[in-house]
Amino acid sequence: MKFIDGGICAVKGVSAWGVKQDKYGLALIKADGSAAGVFTRNRVIAAPLILTREHLEMGRLSVVIANSGNANAFTGQEGIEDARVMAKLAAKGPGLDERTVAVASTGVIGHRLDLDIIRSQVVEVTGGLTDSEEGSTAAASAIMTTDTFAKEAAVELPDGTRIGGIAKGSGMIAPNMGTMLAFLYTDAAMDAWELGKHLKRAVDKSFNMVVVDGDTSTNDMVLITATGQMDHAVGHAKSHKVSRTIGHTDPEEFGQGLKAVCTALARMIARDGEGATRLIEARVTGAASESDAILAAKAVITSPLVKSAIFGRDPNWGRVVAAVGYSGAEMEQDRISLTFASNHSSVMLVEKGRIASTSEDTLKEIMGSKEVIISTDLGVGSECATAWGCDLSYDYVRINAEYTT
Template structure:
């Protein structure tokens, strides 16, 4: 498999996009449209937050058919907690896209991101969506810019593989910097591919990839009302249709999808609100994979661990405390902890003389925390960032 390359949602064959400003935000781009040349196989994962935005409810219904041809995304307004009017507004976005493109409304997916509880400015979308439909092209970068909120930069990438002698491309974009703790969803993300994949298998592949990428990141422990990832497969590469996990080429496709979603997820952590560090957390030696996940998530969501990372203080006691409260089986006498490759705890006993070396390792923009529970074969890995004063400033006045 080829590695990550520079690319966008328009890198695969048969995909066009546009992005621009329609007036939801004061000045920055706030509306994106991605369209395939013909109806594509479609899959999606959504937030597990019980409070779900109108576009999530609408797209859940739309994607059940397993086909889609257009995705419209607005930023600056989440259209969440907006009641029945919000639901009607999301459906109106669907209808505006369908009319502008001359396609069935059943083929349109919708997503929104931004401030919760504010009605959508419908009149701006009524002019903005037709304008974008008229300017579609190889404009994946424009679309990636238009879905951002507090992000510092767009998150994009592509992967190229070969299936049956045919070059196949996957391209993606994502947004997210705060309210990041997905739990079987993601932030807002769209992945496109010119592979041909049967919709049920496409859904399986997406869930597997999300479980190893977006579901393993945390910026602040909060799960959004709007988390959504879409995956569209156009089949334009000409490769044979993948119907079963045993089909030649599916393993390569799955690996490429995992690599791309991990790339996008890593960028989200790197752009965590106020973040200065990316921390890769690995738990091994757990009694089960589920125990490893519990311990890992306790570390990645611990404010004390994250603030210590910001201060470049290798406070391994905070790491052990997080593991101990996680619900995972733990024998303190068997635990080992490394920070930045420096072994600070072995057999449950700390090595204070190694703290300066670990503190030096934590000065790097990215470093690792490794925990071995010494009990079994269970393992888990994920990513988080530090917690800084800038995060507090950004989130203490987001509605003003």
């Protein structure tokens, strides 16, 4: 498996484009095939998610339309009808059915969509659709809100199968996704059931392990579509009657490739957290169970005290130990080991419950790096987990204090 350029347009059968007008953007992605999705666990569910979940019952998508600047959330039945209008606008063209259109929105909650803006943008975007790398970047840029860069990733498996994705997200990011949209594509041949199984596993190990500020949004959505256009694909992609295989693609390799794309996008989201200056990677090993490892890792990256310490370049490891202690994970404090690291060096701060001697110069270099890795060995088992987050800066407060204005 190798990472390649091109984002979603590296995948056969995908064309895309996007535009941005002030804070309002629109992306359109065309790719016909079997599809699956996962959605927010917030009990306040935005109108586009309600409609898209309904459409996904068919197990097939042909178009994704996504707008930024307005979440179309908490807008009642009118909001659902507005989302339906977006689906109809995206479905204009020969052979397209609005029931195979996914609608996504991100932005301010509680305001009706300006459909006049969306209508004009649909015309512009439709005219720009392309299967080139520029199409993927344009779509990824159009769905940005407080993001500072477009998020794209793609891999090619040993047999030539490709998986690509774009995502947006920088604030209101918490476990189980938050103000996060991701659109994934593959040219493997696979039915909706198999896609959903792989997607759930990949999301649990990637997007659901990201925390920026602990808030969970009303609009989270991750979709995957399989075009079935690889030369070795089996089944009948045109009639969407694809068997539960991936042609000659090994299911394990496909799962690893999908996880790699999702993890790359998840790390970008964490790195681009609102006001963030550093990426935090929390690794937990030696846990009694995987669920305990997840609890501990998420506690570390969710802790405002840990995040503030990383921003201040303060190696206050006591805050990490405290977060692990209240996480609910099984632990014994005289078995814990704790290490701070960068991509170039590492320092053990606690070894089996005892404070270790440290190199102050190395520790200073680690705390000043753009990526701080916090590794905690609970010493009570063999399970592990990794989570990602960012520091908590003054700019986070400024950005969110001014968001609706």
